[in-house]
Amino acid sequence: MDYVLKVVTPSLSAFQQVIDRLLSAELGIERYMTYIATREIKSTQVNLANLMVINNDKA
Numbered sequence: 001m002d003y004v005l006k007v008v009t010p011s012l013s014a015f016q017q018v019i020d021r022l023l024s025a026e027l028g029i030e031r032y033m034t035y036i037a038t039r040e041i042k043s044t045q046v047n048l049a050n051l052m053v054i055n056n057d058k059a
Contacts, residue, residue: 012036 009015015036023029 007015007018
């Protein structure tokens with residue numbers, strides 16, 4: 001199974017501590033990937049209900 005965990009920390013070292021704790025907790029994590037955002041990517045949320053209406057109208 002795949003999961004997405006969004007973590008906000010004050011520093012990269014604090015983030016590493018979180019990851020180290022998760023890995024040492026023996027939760028069955030076999031591998032992980034990290035993506036670090038250095039700036040805000042998008043400031044608005046997509047209205048998913050509107051997308052469904054648009055897609056249904058085209059069908």
